Structures are given as structure tokens and as C-alpha cells.
Amino acid sequence: MKTLGEILLKQTPFSEIVMGNTALVRAMIESHTRVITSYPGSPTPEIAEAIRAIPKEKRPFYFEFSVNEKVATEVAYGAAVNGHLATVFFKSVGLNVAADTFVQLSLMNIIGGMVIVLGDDPGANSSQNEQDNRHYACLSYTPVFEPASPTEIYTFYKAAAKLSKDKGMPVILRLTTHICHAKEKIDFQGWHDRELDKTPRFDTKNGPYVPIAADVFPMKRKALQRLETVEKYADQSPLNQIFDHGNSNRGVITMGLPFLSLMDVLEFADNKPDILKLGMVYPIPVKMVEDFLRVHIEVKILEELDNVIEKEIKKLAYDRQLSTKIFGKMDLEDWIGEYTPDKVFEILKKTWPDLLTAMDAPKDMVSSAPARPPQMCPGCGHRSAFHAIKKALRDTDITVADIGCHTLGFLPPYQMGELLMCMGASTAMGSGLSLFNDTRNVVVFLGDSTFFHAGLPGIINALFNNHNVTLILMENGTTAMTGHQDHAASGQNFNEPTDKIPLRRVLEGLGVRHIYEIDTYQQAKLTEMVKDAINIKEFSAVIARHPCMLKFTREQRRKPGYQPRRVDIDQQKCHRLYECIRDFGCPTFTQMADGRIEIHPDLCIGDGSCVQTCPSEAISMPKVV
Amino acid sequence: MKSFNIYLTGVGGQGIGLLSEILLRSADHAGLKVKAVDTHGLAQRGGVVISHLRFGEKVFSPLIFRNQADLVIALERHEALRGLNSALKDNGTLIYYDTVWQPLEVRINSADPVTKEMIQRICRKRNIRDLPIFKADLKDARMQNMVVLANIERNKLIPGIKKEHYDEAMKDLMQGTMLKTNLKLFEEERRR
Numbered sequence: 001m002k003t004l005g006e007i008l009l010k011q012t013p014f015s016e017i018v019m020g021n022t023a024l025v026r027a028m029i030e031s032h033t034r035v036i037t038s039y040p041g042s043p044t045p046e047i048a049e050a051i052r053a054i055p056k057e058k059r060p061f062y063f064e065f066s067v068n069e070k071v072a073t074e075v076a077y078g079a080a081v082n083g084h085l086a087t088v089f090f091k092s093v094g095l096n097v098a099a100d101t102f103v104q105l106s107l108m109n110i111i112g113g114m115v116i117v118l119g120d121d122p123g124a125n126s127s128q129n130e131q132d133n134r135h136y137a138c139l140s141y142t143p144v145f146e147p148a149s150p151t152e153i154y155t156f157y158k159a160a161a162k163l164s165k166d167k168g169m170p171v172i173l174r175l176t177t178h179i180c181h182a183k184e185k186i187d188f189q190g191w192h193d194r195e196l197d198k199t200p201r202f203d204t205k206n207g208p209y210v211p212i213a214a215d216v217f218p219m220k221r222k223a224l225q226r227l228e229t230v231e232k233y234a235d236q237s238p239l240n241q242i243f244d245h246g247n248s249n250r251g252v253i254t255m256g257l258p259f260l261s262l263m264d265v266l267e268f269a270d271n272k273p274d275i276l277k278l279g280m281v282y283p284i285p286v287k288m289v290e291d292f293l294r295v296h297i298e299v300k301i302l303e304e305l306d307n308v309i310e311k312e313i314k315k316l317a318y319d320r321q322l323s324t325k326i327f328g329k330m331d332l333e334d335w336i337g338e339y340t341p342d343k344v345f346e347i348l349k350k351t352w353p354d355l356l357t358a359m360d361a362p363k364d365m366v367s368s369a370p371a372r373p374p375q376m377c378p379g380c381g382h383r384s385a386f387h388a389i390k391k392a393l394r395d396t397d398i399t400v401a402d403i404g405c406h407t408l409g410f411l412p413p414y415q416m417g418e419l420l421m422c423m424g425a426s427t428a429m430g431s432g433l434s435l436f437n438d439t440r441n442v443v444v445f446l447g448d449s450t451f452f453h454a455g456l457p458g459i460i461n462a463l464f465n466n467h468n469v470t471l472i473l474m475e476n477g478t479t480a481m482t483g484h485q486d487h488a489a490s491g492q493n494f495n496e497p498t499d500k501i502p503l504r505r506v507l508e509g510l511g512v513r514h515i516y517e518i519d520t521y522q523q524a525k526l527t528e529m530v531k532d533a534i535n536i537k538e539f540s541a542v543i544a545r546h547p548c549m550l551k552f553t554r555e556q557r558r559k560p561g562y563q564p565r566r567v568d569i570d571q572q573k574c575h576r577l578y579e580c581i582r583d584f585g586c587p588t589f590t591q592m593a594d595g596r597i598e599i600h601p602d603l604c605i606g607d608g609s610c611v612q613t614c615p616s617e618a619i620s621m622p623k624v625v
Numbered sequence: 626m627k628s629f630n631i632y633l634t635g636v637g638g639q640g641i642g643l644l645s646e647i648l649l650r651s652a653d654h655a656g657l658k659v660k661a662v663d664t665h666g667l668a669q670r671g672g673v674v675i676s677h678l679r680f681g682e683k684v685f686s687p688l689i690f691r692n693q694a695d696l697v698i699a700l701e702r703h704e705a706l707r708g709l710n711s712a713l714k715d716n717g718t719l720i721y722y723d724t725v726w727q728p729l730e731v732r733i734n735s736a737d738p739v740t741k742e743m744i745q746r747i748c749r750k751r752n753i754r755d756l757p758i759f760k761a762d763l764k765d766a767r768m769q770n771m772v773v774l775a776n777i778e779r780n781k782l783i784p785g786i787k788k789e790h791y792d793e794a795m796k797d798l799m800q801g802t803m804l805k806t807n808l809k810l811f812e813e814e815r816r817r
Contacts, residue, residue, distance in 0.1 A: 001800035017653055019663075125664065182687045183649060183661040263685035342691045362692050362715050362751055367743060369707040370736035372636065372728040374672035408670060413733060481670075582733050587671055590725070591732050602766035603726065 004053035009060075013190045019183045020150040020175065021046035024089075024117065027157035029060055030191045033087050034112075035079035036063045037072035039453065040482035041091030042126035043180040044119035048485070048494070056495055060193050065485055065494050068423070068453040069094035073101045073116070080112040081209065083201030085165055089117035091126075093422060095133050097454065103140045105170040106226075107219040109206045113165030115157065116142075117173045122257075122304050123338030125177050128403070128422060130337075132305035137172055137282045141227045144172040144282040145239065146256045147179060151186050156279060159239060168206075169226050174281070176257055176304070178338070231283040239279025240288055245272040250352065251296035253289065253313065255281050258302050258339035265345045268356045273300070284312050293317055293324040300327045300351050304339040327351050373411055378588045379553070379607030381520040381546025382406045382474055386414040387584050387613065388523035389443070389472065389544075392530035397441040398433050402426040402455070404447030405481045405548075406474040413585045417445055424454025431458070431467035441534040443470045449479035449487040451503060462539045463510055470533045471541045473503055476548040484551045507541050514540035521546060521609050553605050565606025565622040569597060573618035584613040601625075628681030629657075629784060630689045632712035635700030636726045637665065637674050640770040643798065644698070645676035647774060648783070650794035652680045655786045662687035671726075673704060680785070696782055700769060701726050705757075706739045709747060718782055719748060720756040722769045756780065760814070771807050775814030788815070 007016055008026055018026075024047055028036060038048060051063050062079075066072035069090040076086040088098075095102060095118060105114065121127040137144045143163065147156040157173055164171040208215045234240065250273035254262055259277045266272045276292045278284060293299055293313070301310045310328035317326055329335060330350055337343060348355055376383045386409045393399070401407050401417025402425065409416040419429060430444035446455045451473060462469055479485040486492045491500040507515050514536050516529040526544060533540040556562055567588075574597065581589040581597055588603040588610075606622035613619075631648065635641045645663060652659045657680040664675045677689045694712040697719045699705035705721035713719060723741060730736035741757055748755035760772045777783060778791055795807060 001804070002797050017649060017659065178662050178664070178688065181662050181664070183663075184659065184687075185653060257686070260686035261688070264690070267683065340688050341686050345690070359690065359693070360714065362713075367706070367747070368710060369703045369739055370728045370730040372671075372673050372703065372707075374637070374670040375729060377638075377670060405670065412729065585729075585732070587726070587729075587732070589732060590727050591734060591738075593738075600726070602724065 004050060005055060005058070008050065008054055009058060010188070011190055011192060013188060015185055015187050017183055017185045018150060019046060020153045020180045022050040023150040023154040023186055024157055025050040026188055027154045028087060030189060031158050031161040032060070032085060032194055033115075033161065034061050034084035034196065035076055035086040036061055037066050037076045037086075037088045039066055039069045039072050039090050039094060040479050040485045041094055041119065042482060043121060043175070043177040044089050044091055044117070045483045045485070046180070047089055047117075049483070052494075060196075063494060067488060069098040070101050073098040076114060077101065077105060077108075077110070080110045080114040081108065081202050081206075082112065083197070083199065084112045085114075085161060086112060087115045087117060087161075090119065092118065092120045092131055092133055093127055093129065095136055097423065099136065102136065104211060106141045106223040107211050107216075108209060109168045110164070110170060111168055111201060111206055113161060113168070114170045115160050115164055115173055116170060117157075118175065119180055120174060120176045122176050128420065130305060132308065133172075133174060134282060134308045135306065138308070141223045142170050142172050142282075143227070143230045143280065144174050145279060146174045146281045147279070148256050148259045148277070149179065150182050150184050152279070153179065154186055154188070156239060159237070163230070163233065167226055167229070169223075176338075178257055227283060231286060234280040234283055234285040235287045237280055237285065240285045241277045241279070242292070243275040243277065245274050247271060247274050248295060249297050250274070251276065251292055251299045252302050253278065253292065253299060253309065254302035255279070255309075256304065258304050258344060261339055261341040261344035262302060262348075264341045265348055265356065268345070268359060270357070271355070273355075278309070281309060284309060286316060289313055290316060290320055290322070293322050293326075296324060298325045298327065300348070302339070302344065302347065306335065374408060375411065375585075375587055376405065376408055377550045378586055378603050379549035379605045379609060380405070381476055381544070381549065382409060383584065383586060384523050384546065384609045385472070385474060385520040385526065385544045386416045388520065388526040389530050390414060390416060391527045392534070393441065393443065396439070397443060397534075398430075400426045400430045400433065400442065400444040402444070402446045402450050403481075404450055404474065405476070406445050406447055409445070413583055423450050424456075424458060427455065427458030427462050427469060427471055430469040431462050431465070434468045441470065442468070443472060443530070443534065445472050445474055448473065448475040448477065448489055448503060449485075452488045452501070456506075459507075460510060463512065467539060468537055469539055470530070471539070472530070473541060473543045475503060475543055475545040478548050478551055480548045480551065484548065503543055512539065512541050514538070515543070516541070517543040517545065519546055520544045523612055549605060549607060563624045566601065566604040566625050567599060567606060567608060567610060567622045568620045569599060570618045570620060571596060573616050575616045575618070577615055579613055579615060580610055580619065584610055586610055628679060628684050629696075630694045631678040631696045631698060631783070632689055632694035632708055633676040633678065633698045634704045634708045634712075635674055636704065637670060637672055639674070639700040640767055641674040641676055641700060644700075644770040644774060645678065646798055647791065647794045648678055650797050651786050651790040652678070652783070654790040654793045657785055658682055658684065660684050660687040673707070696720070698773060698777070700724075700773065702741065702744070703728055703739045706744055706747075709744065709753070713753060715751045716753065718754040718756070719744070720758060720773060720776060720780075720782060722773050723757040723759040724766075724769065768807065768810055771810045772814050775811045778811075779815045779817070
């Protein structure tokens with residue numbers, strides 16, 4: 001078997017099929033990146049999984065999952081101004097959390113170099129929006145490299161790291177979901193470790209590092225001057241490429257995944273337009289773009305999400321008084337969703353109706369499959385919690401969700417968590433909902449990883465300003481949604497065991513007067529507790545705890561002598577009340593054509609949390625099968 | 626060679642990831658140029674998992690055009706229908722493991738379940754080869770993917786990939802008892 005950890009550290013050149021996220025790790029190793037930080041979030045967690053594949057003592061760098069993206073950025077920055085090449089990676093919306101720190105970076109002289117790897121999510125595959133983070137680059141004068149494939153992640157990171165180190169400025173490597181997760185064979189170069197220079201090189205002479213008052217303007221001037229030099233760099237960079245099809249009428253300027261889609265779409269074109277593929281999307285290679293505009297009568301800007309490049313290019317054309325016809329976004333739909341091959345096909349058809357030949361499409365499309373929304377796993381403690389909490393509330397009460405697996409509670413049959421914003425927002429949104437409100441109880445949910453990430457300020461504010469909210473901490477002991485990363489209450493960080501920071505102790509320390517605590521499988525008691533908590537007319541907290549059963553079951557299966565268990569339904573006792581399938585809603589329960597309910601043998605984990613939900617007591621306690 | 630597109634689908638937890646990785650590496654061992662991508666938003670929580678695999682010289686995006694897949698592989702019956710509708714081209718091939726993980730709407734009685742006959746009818750209409758697979762005496766549900774793989778080999782559904790390429794790919798990805806059990810099942814089922 002090939003082991004990823006060994007592959008990643010190979011000293012001689014080699015070829016291997018890897019996904020984009022894994023290719024990034026090899027690029028960081030070859031670039032001698034010394035400090036890497038992150039907070040988990042799709043589409044980037046597999047970067048950390050590849051790092052984990054390398055035994056800790058063999059890793060040529062330090063890695064940590066920090067408490068949130070802002071903290072991760074600060075740790076990386078601190079290391080970088082001490083002389084170490086650093087990288088921070090996180091998902092698209094993570095940059096909003098990190099923004100306060102991030103926007104200052106370009107003012108600083110980052111002597112070690114620092115690359116910010118962003119996992120943007122066009123198509124909102126696993127995010128609450130599809131924000132275009134290139135706007136942040138413009139806001140903060142930070143260059144952006146945008147690869148289109150795993151191979152380009154590998155080569156572009158190395159170029160970005162070099163540029164960052166050479167110029168002492170932050171550089172963004174912007175990835176998108178299906179570039180992170182794409183797989184292909186990459187030819188990797190050889191690599192030899194260098195001895196780590198531990199000298200702490202921080203020196204105020206390299207600064208200033210304190211952007212206060214009069215110092216802000218020279219620092220800003222320097223940032224802008226550096227950006228100008230990068231503009232020249234971009235014009236020389238081989239990462240921007242021209243695909244010349246000898247077409248003097250039409251050209252397309254594009255980048256990233258839309259470029260790949262375009263290439264596939266052009267298989268349906270007889271007269272292919274020329275293509276300028278940008279590898280650097282901010283600043284754009286001005287001279288190259290100008291030359292491309294000059295030699296074409298019509299140019300299409302094929303750009304996913306917002307019109308960032310389009311504005312730059314139209315400005316350029318105006319300044320140079322070019323007569324090229326430039327097609328940008330044509331309607332609202334062009335701003336929405338991922339630029340898949342299908343989407344690009346439609347966009348090009350709209351732009352140049354004569355360009356493409358028709359694609360064969362099936363004629364008889366009948367009967368569609370019922371939707372399959374994600375749902376909580378069999379045995380999930382959140383299911384027991386929602387089932388029990390729902391019984392404590394009136395229909396008019398307001399429930400506020402946060403980010404995490406428990407967000408899925410908004411789906412039928414629970415419909416718990418009617419508002420959602422972003423990490424850590426639930427308690428403060430609930431506080432606002434409680435103002436002037438004497439009639440509808442406000443209950444807010446928060447996961448344990450999110451509690452530490454961004455949940456605390458909202459809780460402290462509720463105490464400080466005396467808001468009447470009931471907080472339910474959905475504690476499952478892990479960062480479950482992104483693949484079970486440890487957090488501050490796990491007793492383990494990425495590298496070693498560490499002291500737990502228990503949620504209860506934090507709440508007590510803050511002075512929360514009413515704290516309840518229970519395992520969510522004790523559903524009846526949980527119902528009573530929540531009833532008590534919402535009757536208190538000040539801030540109260542319920543710690544609704546159960547370990548993540550997906551993680552727990554996987555761990556159990558690996559143990560020797562593991563015996564699978566299952567519940568069973570006594571068809572004699574079953575009165576077909578359907579509480580198990582329609583209210584409790586564990587995916588294990590299967591509706592048969594004759595009205596019977598059966599247990600799905602592949603899905604039941606034998607946790608038994610359903611047994612108490614059957615009014616006819618037809619579900620037996622789990623037994624070894 | 627013309628490109629060959631495979632759309633692999635199932636429910637989170639069914640072992641799509643491993644099957645996809647085996648197919649990808651088998652194609653590489655067979656000397657094909659490969660691109661692939663897994664799309665798995667919140668799949669770990671019982672949602673749909675999809676893997677696109679594309680083999681051939683003129684392949685750019687890892688994503689397949691709608692209804693341009695030559696082969697749809699599904700590990701569950703409802704997902705077989707979804708893949709058939711959204712991904713497979715007319716005259717293509719559908720192979721699926723005929724198990725049912727009922728989606729929410731079916732369980733709460735607000736949608737009809739998908740039947741084997743329904744799939745068969747559509748396939749006949751669109752001239753699609755329809756291969757439902759089921760192994761009644763399979764002990765470990767997590768090995769359904771291997772039964773499907775064996776039937777892919779047995780029916781030679783992927784041009785250019787031979788038995789030894791599948792073996793090599795499995796040896797890249799597994800070891801010990803897991804490798805032995807999977808190779809044994811693969812061998813038995815492909816000869817059946």
C-alpha cells in the first residue's frame with residue numbers, strides 16, 4: 001500500500017495521483033514553509049488530513065488548528081515577522097472572521113513571507129453564501145494567484161510563496177471547491193530538507209509594525225508601491241498564458257475552473273476563440289491584457305461569481321481608448337453559481353449564438369427521484385435533543401441555529417433553528433429577538449467548537465446586558481461537520497494531549513447563574529430542563545451533551561472484538577403510530593409498502609436512543625447481531 | 626481514444642470514496658489519462674455523494690456535462706434514478722447496487738419510493754443497458770462497492786481497464802486483512 005505520509009516527504013522526483021489539497025501540502029514542503037495554521041472548513045480540511053498523514057516528528061513544519069480563522073492568521077503572521085515562511089488556510093467565509101487582522105497585513109513588512117490560502121465556494125456546496133473573496137484582495141492591496149487544477153495548485157503555491165518572501169508582502173492563493181477536490185497525476189520535483197533556522201528575527205528596524213496615526217500613510221504608500229511592482233511581475237509571469245487559436249475576431253479572458261469548463265465547451269466550436277488564461281487575477285497583467293484586447297474585435301470576460309476582473313479590464317480599455325467590444329456579465333444568472341461546463345456552455349451561447357454546435361440531450365426525461373437532503377446520522381445526539389426540546393416549546397417560540405451539524409435541525413421533521421447567520425451569531429441574534437418580547441421564548445443553539453470560535457462574545461454580551469435568552473450548547477466533543485477535528489474542550493490538539501477547557505467551567509467563570517447539564521439520550525429529563533430554563537426570566541444555559549456517534553461508531557468498529565448491535569421492532573406491539581419515523585426521524589426506520597416500519601440493517605448502529613420514543617413500546621433494546 | 630466519462634453516485638457512508646479512488650488508479654495503471662473530482666457537500670450526514678471520473682486525452686474539467694456520462698455507477702436505487710436522469714447519456718450503461726436507503730420524503734410518506742421496474746422502464750425507453758446488482762449473502766454492507774466493482778470488471782464496462790489494473794489499484798490503497806477480504810470478494814464475484 002502506498003502511504004500518503006511517505007509520498008509527501010519523498011526526496012526524489014515522482015509522479016502521483018493526488019487531489020488539489022494534497023498537492024498543496026507537497027508544495028508547502030518543497031517551499032520550506034515552516035508554520036501552517038488553520039481553522040477547519042470545507043473545501044480545505046483535506047489539507048490537514050494530508051498533514052496528519054505525516055508523523056508529527058517527521059513534519060518539516062509546525063501545524064496547528066487554531067481556535068478560529070482570525071487567531072490562525074495572527075499566529076501565522078507572528079511567525080512570519082520572526083522570519084519563518086508561514087501559511088494560513090481556511091474556507092471562504094473564514095476570511096470574514098480573519099478580516100480584521102487580514103486587511104492590515106499588506107501594511108507590514110512580513111520578512112518571512114506569508115501565503116493566505118482561501119477555499120472559496122462558488123456554488124455554495126458547503127457554505128452559507130458564495131462570496132467572492134477577490135474583493136478582499138482589492139480592499140487590502142494583496143496579490144491573488146488563482147490555479148485551475150491540482151497541478152497548478154502545486155506550481156502556483158511555490159510561485160506565491162517566493163513572491164511573498166521576496167517582497168515581504170502577503171499573497172493570496174485562491175482555490176475553489178472543485179479545484180481543491182479535483183484529482184490528477186502530478187509530476188512532483190525532488191526535495192531536500194534544510195536545517196531549520198530557529199533564530200527569532202523580529203526587528204522593529206524592518207517595520208514599522210505599529211500602524212498608528214502618522215505612520216499609517218507611509219505604510220499604506222509602501223503597500224501601494226509594492227502592489228505596483230507586482231503589476232510588473234504579473235506581466236512577466238509565465239502563470240498567465242495565451243492559447244492562440246488564430247482567431248482575430250474573438251477572444252476570451254478567463255481563469256481557474258471556468259477555464260477548464262471553457263476548454264471542454266470549445267470542443268463544440270469550429271472556430272475557437274483565442275484565450276488569455278490569467279494565473280494572477282489581482283493585479284491583472286495590464287500589458288498582456290491590453291495587447292490581447294488590441295488584437296481582437298470582441299472579447300468575452302468569463303469570470304465566476306462577481307465582475308472583479310471585468311471592471312479592471314473595462315477601465316483599462318477606457319483609459320487606452322480601445323474600441324474592442326467587451327462582453328462581461330450579461331444578466332443576474334451570470335453572477336450566480338459555479339461555472340461548470342454546462343453553465344459555461346449556456347453563457348457562451350448567450351454571448352455568441354453562432355459559436356457552438358448543439359449537444360445531444362436525452363429526449364424522454366420522466367419521473368424524478370425524491371430529494372435527499374443531508375440529515376443527522378443514526379444515533380446522533382442532536383436528534384434526541386431536538387426531539388426532546390421540541391416538546392418543551394410552544395409553536396410560537398423562536399429557535400435560533402448556529403453553524404454545525406445541529407444546523408440540520410431546521411429540516412423536517414424537527415424544524416428547530418429558524419434563523420441562521422454565521423459562526424457564533426446565535427446568542428446575540430437571540431438577544432435582539434428577546435427585546436420588547438414578553439410572549440415568545442427565545443432559545444438559541446450553539447455547538448462546542450463554535451462556542452470557542454466566535455460564540456463567547458455573544459454569551460458575554462447576553463450576561464453583560466442581561467438578555468433573556470436560553471442557550472442550548474449542543475456538545476458532541478468534536479468539530480463534527482468538517483470531519484472531527486479536535487477543539488479546546490477535546491483534551492487533545494492536532495499535535496498532542498492538552499488540558500480540556502470544559503464548557504461548564506467557562507460558563508461558571510463568566511457568572512452564568514442557571515446552568516443545566518444532561519446527556520441528550522435522557523430525552524424526558526431534557527424536556528423538563530428546557531421547560532425550567534425558559535421559565536427563568538434571565539440568561540440560562542443547558543449543556544445538551546452526547547458524543548458524535550459517527551466518530552464514536554467508527555472508533556468502536558476499529559477495536560478488536562467489536563460486535564455490531566441493532567434494535568428491532570416487535571410487529572405485534574407496533575400500533576403504527578409512526579412517531580419513530582415521522583417525529584423522531586432516524587434514517588434507520590424504513591417505511592414498507594404495507595405500512596410496516598422496519599429497521600434498516602445497514603444503517604442501525606444499535607445506540608437505542610429511539611427505544612424511548614415509541615408510545616407502544618414496540619422497539620426493543622439493542623441486541624448483538 | 627475518445628474520452629470516457631463515469632458518474633459515480635450514492636449516499637454518504639456507502640464507500641463511494643474508495644470505489645472512486647480504485648477506478649481512478651485502475652485507469653492510471655491501464656495507461657489512461659485521468660481526471661476526477663468528488664463532490665460531497667454535507668455528504669457525511671446522509672446526503673448524496675457524487676464522484677466524476679474522466680478518462681482520455683482531451684479532458685479538461687473534472688466535471689462531466691449534464692447527461693454526457695457513458696457509465697453511471699450507483700450504490701443505491703434512488704440515486705441510480707437520479708444519476709440516470711441527470712448524468713447518463715442515451716445508449717449508455719447504468720450499473721447499480723439494488724439496496725434502498727429511503728430519502729426523508731419517502732420515510733415521511735410525502736414521496737413515492739423508486740422501484741426497480743421504474744428504472745428498467747426508463748432504461749428501455751432510452752436504450753440504456755441496465756444492470757441491477759444485489760448479493761443476498763453479503764455480510765458487510767460496506768463491501769457492496771466491491772460487489773459492484775467486480776461486476777464492472779465482469780461486464781468489461783470500462784474500455785481499456787483489465788482485471789490486473791483493478792488488482793494493482795486495490796493494492797495501492799489497502800493492506801492486510803482488508804486487502805485480502807476485498808480481493809477475495811472481487812475475484813469470486815467477477816467469476817460468478
